[in-house]
Amino acid sequence: MKSTGEILKIKDLHIGFKINDEFYDAVDGVSLTLKRNEILAIVGESGCGKSTLATSIIGLHDPNSTRVYGEILYRNQNLLTLGEDQLNEIRGPEIGMIFQDPLSSLNPLMRIGDQIEEGLIYHTKQNAEERKNRVQELLQQVGIQNPERVARQFPHQLSGGMRQRVIIAIAIACKPKILIADEPTTALDVTIQAQILDLLLTLQHETGAGIILITHDLGVVAEVADRVAVMYAGEIIEEAPVKELFLHPKHPYTRSLFHSIPQMSSSSERLNVIQGIVPSLINLPREGCRFASRIPWIKAEAHEKNPQIHEVASEHFVRCTCYKEFHFKKERNS
Amino acid sequence: MSFMVIQDLKVHYPVRGGIFNQVVDTIRAVDGISMEFESGKAYGLVGESGCGKSTTGRAIIGLEKITSGRVIYEGVNVTNKRTKRKSSFNRDVQMIFQDAHSSLNPRKRVRDIIAEPIQNFLKLSLKEEERKISELLEIVGMPEDAKYKYPHEFSGGQKQRLGIARAIATNPKLIIADEPVSALDLSVQAQILNFMKDIQREFGLSYLFISHDLGVVKHMCDYISIMYKGRFVESGTKNDIYNNPQHIYTKRLLSAIPQVTPIGRERRKRERIKIENYYQEQYKNYFDENERVLDLIPISNTHHVAATLPMQKGGI
Numbered sequence: 001m002k003s004t005g006e007i008l009k010i011k012d013l014h015i016g017f018k019i020n021d022e023f024y025d026a027v028d029g030v031s032l033t034l035k036r037n038e039i040l041a042i043v044g045e046s047g048c049g050k051s052t053l054a055t056s057i058i059g060l061h062d063p064n065s066t067r068v069y070g071e072i073l074y075r076n077q078n079l080l081t082l083g084e085d086q087l088n089e090i091r092g093p094e095i096g097m098i099f100q101d102p103l104s105s106l107n108p109l110m111r112i113g114d115q116i117e118e119g120l121i122y123h124t125k126q127n128a129e130e131r132k133n134r135v136q137e138l139l140q141q142v143g144i145q146n147p148e149r150v151a152r153q154f155p156h157q158l159s160g161g162m163r164q165r166v167i168i169a170i171a172i173a174c175k176p177k178i179l180i181a182d183e184p185t186t187a188l189d190v191t192i193q194a195q196i197l198d199l200l201l202t203l204q205h206e207t208g209a210g211i212i213l214i215t216h217d218l219g220v221v222a223e224v225a226d227r228v229a230v231m232y233a234g235e236i237i238e239e240a241p242v243k244e245l246f247l248h249p250k251h252p253y254t255r256s257l258f259h260s261i262p263q264m265s266s267s268s269e270r271l272n273v274i275q276g277i278v279p280s281l282i283n284l285p286r287e288g289c290r291f292a293s294r295i296p297w298i299k300a301e302a303h304e305k306n307p308q309i310h311e312v313a314s315e316h317f318v319r320c321t322c323y324k325e326f327h328f329k330k331e332r333n334s
Numbered sequence: 335m336s337f338m339v340i341q342d343l344k345v346h347y348p349v350r351g352g353i354f355n356q357v358v359d360t361i362r363a364v365d366g367i368s369m370e371f372e373s374g375k376a377y378g379l380v381g382e383s384g385c386g387k388s389t390t391g392r393a394i395i396g397l398e399k400i401t402s403g404r405v406i407y408e409g410v411n412v413t414n415k416r417t418k419r420k421s422s423f424n425r426d427v428q429m430i431f432q433d434a435h436s437s438l439n440p441r442k443r444v445r446d447i448i449a450e451p452i453q454n455f456l457k458l459s460l461k462e463e464e465r466k467i468s469e470l471l472e473i474v475g476m477p478e479d480a481k482y483k484y485p486h487e488f489s490g491g492q493k494q495r496l497g498i499a500r501a502i503a504t505n506p507k508l509i510i511a512d513e514p515v516s517a518l519d520l521s522v523q524a525q526i527l528n529f530m531k532d533i534q535r536e537f538g539l540s541y542l543f544i545s546h547d548l549g550v551v552k553h554m555c556d557y558i559s560i561m562y563k564g565r566f567v568e569s570g571t572k573n574d575i576y577n578n579p580q581h582i583y584t585k586r587l588l589s590a591i592p593q594v595t596p597i598g599r600e601r602r603k604r605e606r607i608k609i610e611n612y613y614q615e616q617y618k619n620y621f622d623e624n625e626r627v628l629d630l631i632p633i634s635n636t637h638h639v640a641a642t643l644p645m646q647k648g649g650i
Binding site: 191193197198218260261263270 | 382489519520524546548552553587589591595596597
């Protein structure tokens with residue numbers, strides 16, 4: 001059943017926010033494709049634009065304060081040109097979304113069962129009886145022990161892990177072809193996180209959906225992703241299949257990140273620190289390699305004037321040529 | 335030689351209810367833990383949310399009332415004495431909080447925030463105080479002009495460094511760090527952890543490092559204790575815990591940590607599910623009838639594991 005059809009194609013997407021009457025692009029020329037039956041992870045530190053990218057796919061940005069152009073192609077239509085009514089047709093049965101904070105994305109005044117049913121009312125022609133059964137089935141599918149009781153409960157009566165399961169049940173209720181999971185396990189304990197990730201994998205096997213997984217946790221990426229895109233300052237700076245990326249990271253940013261993980265180095269070693277800070281949206285360098293200011297010991301000629309994307313191995317793409325010259329800075333003896 | 339000993343520490347919260355608002359139940363947030371602190375060592379306290387690890391830290395420093403048990407600092411009992419004036423405990427034990435932002439007074443300048451412990455515990459002239467503050471800012475790698483700024487002008491990592499500057503102002507012996515890096519990005523986290531190791535080496539500090547992140551704890555700590563429902567499940571050196579875990583809860587926790595390599599993830603997943611199933615099956619054998627963790631028994635000089643009830647089936 002493993003087929004590799006492309007189901008979502010993002011082309012040169014720009015998303016700008018209005019600050020002092022001017023637009024600044026938080027997502028700056030991103031191109032991505034998602035295939036059926038794969039988990040594409042988008043990683044990056046806070047403020048790199050990964051959540052902005054995800055929410056824009058189902059049109060959740062505020063049209064008054066954002067400027068979006070480019071193409072998000074799903075079934076030969078550009079999602080960016082659709083109106084609210086047409087988008088509502090897509091949200092749910094075609095593209096489902098799992099949010100980070102399970103408590104604030106559930107309605108505190110509605111029973112769990114009713115919240116899951118809501119999508120079914122809008123998107124299916126099932127009658128009340130069928131919907132009830134489907135809700136029970138969904139709750140069972142996401143690993144909730146006694147679905148009948150939970151369906152009657154309110155969100156505050158459930159634990160964090162249970163709430164996240166409910167959120168997943170809502171997202172998969174209408175059997176979407178694409179699931180967007182924005183930091184689905186960040187608020188959870190490791191044991192619960194492992195269960196939720198296993199659940200996502202199982203669901204994917206059953207439905208064959210494509211999943212976009214947004215996370216900052218490289219461990220989670222290594223455990224579940226098929227392909228990884230690394231974002232920095234609004235751009236994708238490296239993209240590769242998961243094994244390739246973890247074994248042969250190329251871009252200086254990716255390599256620096258890997259060296260910052262406590263787990264990977266022994267405790268006598270110092271962790272790598274990326275010099276400087278992520279530039280704010282207004283101060284983003286719009287020309288040249290955006291990572292250049294954080295690796296000043298690499299000579300300027302190593303960077304391209306107009307950083308292009310290079311294919312360094314099969315399906316492994318890196319932005320800018322500075323990866324060729326990159327080496328870690330020698331530790332000063334302090 | 336340990337400079338601080340914690341004996342059978344308990345923090346219970348009463349649950350009130352009924353018409354007369356009587357105590358109907360107690361929540362045993364911390365339920366009988368013992369620790370010893372040696373200078374220059376880092377101790378990790380690991381557990382899932384709600385296991386009582388933060389309460390332990392807060393109880394030791396005096397932010398939480400201790401129900402029973404004792405905290406003995408350099409031979410003096412300092413339990414529940416908020417103003418522990420008879421010993422230097424208040425000066426020598428400091429704390430770093432998880433949320434750096436809300437632990438800094440937004441209406442005070444950085445200078446005044448850092449000056450507070452200095453004014454409380456060290457009798458310095460104004461000039462010396464000024465010099466000390468500059469020195470501290472330099473240690474945490476902040477520019478001199480940070481003195482006259484307010485907390486909101488700094489990024490998350492910088493605020494955490496200010497919190498550290500305040501904690502080390504009095505040359506403490508022990509710093510209780512409650513999730514000091516969990517709100518920070520990877521590269522900023524690396525910076526703070528490096529820095530905490532540096533000052534540990536420089537000043538011979540001890541840490542009580544409270545975290546749910548087993549990777550960070552492994553990097554920072556010499557001794558690790560795993561906590562569950564207010565009690566220690568297992569406690570030992572880093573090597574004991576990571577390479578020779580004995581208790582099923584520890585094994586389950588370790589197996590759930592995502593590894594930063596995609597190689598062998600299928601095998602890890604199978605292993606994890608196996609341990610999880612075993613845990614669900616054998617749960618009763620590891621905890622008593624009130625789901626309380628059994629008492630610790632030593633299995634080597636450093637390694638202590640909670641007892642288990644006699645097995646019904648073979649182990650893993």
